[in-house]
Every structure is written in C-alpha cells, then in structure tokens.
Amino acid sequence: MNNIHEYYDDMADISVSTREAIESLELAKQKIQEALRTINAYKNQGDTIISFVSNVTTNDVHRHLLFLELLLNQTFGVTDTLIFQELLKLADYSVNEEEF
Template identity: 70%
Template sequence: MINVHEYYDKMADVSDATRQAIESLELARKNIQEALIAINGVRKQGDATISFVSNVTTNDVHRNLLFLELLLNQTFGLVQSSVFRELLELTNYNSGGEEEF
C-alpha cells in the first residue's frame, strides 16, 4: 500500500497531465481553425491536388480537417461537462498557487 505522500504526488501528476492535455486540445482546435481558413482560400481556385507526389485534393484536406474539428469539438465537449469537471476536482492537487482548468 502506498503512503499518503505518494498518493498525493500521483494525484498531482494526474492533475498536471490533465491540464496539459486540455491545453493541447485547445491548441489543436486553434490550429485546425487556422488550417480551415487557409484551405478555404485555396479551395476557391477549384479542387486540385495539393502536391505532385500525392493524389490528395484540397477537398480531401478540407473534409479531413472538418472531421478533425468535429472530433475535437466532441472531445472538448466532454472536457467541459460537469461530470468531467467533478473528476478533475477530485484529482486537482496543487502544492502551489491556484490553477483552474
């Protein structure tokens, strides 16, 4: 059986990893939004392949970005749910200042 200090150290690790994961989700959403803006500008010129090496078209890229955006929105919706927030509060152990997810 682990002692109390090890338990709180593990909870601090979980809390920190969760915070980093949420920040990564937010960054991914931002990057996908920027990529969608860029690909929409290219798509106005028509559906063309994006390189000479590949058969991937701008419409394919746009569709894949929309899928990723949908997936991230669903994941982020879970992160914002009250049940997930309650779980975060259980694992949120801070030895320093206040941090809010």
C-alpha cells in the same frame, strides 16, 4: 502505493497531465481552424491536387480538417459536462512546498 505522499504525488501528476492535455486540445483546435481558413482560400481555385507526390486534393484536406474539428468539438463537449468537471476537481491537487 506505500504511503500518503505517493498518493498525493500521483494525484498531482494526474492534475498536471490533465491540464496539459486540455491545453494541447485547445492548441490543436486553434491550429485546425487556421488550417481551415488557409484551405478555404485554396478551395476557391477549385479542387486541385496539393502535392506532386500524392493525389491529395484541397477537398480531401478540407474534409479531413472538418472531421478533426468535429472530434475536438466532441471532446470539448465531454470536458464541459458537470461530471467531468467534478472529476477534474477531484484530481486537482496543488503542491504546496511549504507544507513539506
């Protein structure tokens, strides 16, 4: 980094990217919960093959969705820790155009 402006630009980029990543995780979690509700409706009909192209069944899809939900919950568990929150605050840099 050649100067302080590059440093703050990099910190602003990190802050924005982190915020976008957390928002994407939240959206993914919502989509997985919607998919779980949908697949549960199909599971009531038994373990049926979903696609004519492959042998994927409703139980396979349900198992994979539960695994993804578990991974997302673990990720959110990390984001809720005090250390991670402190790291977010360090990278949280708001760009104020009036200062420049």
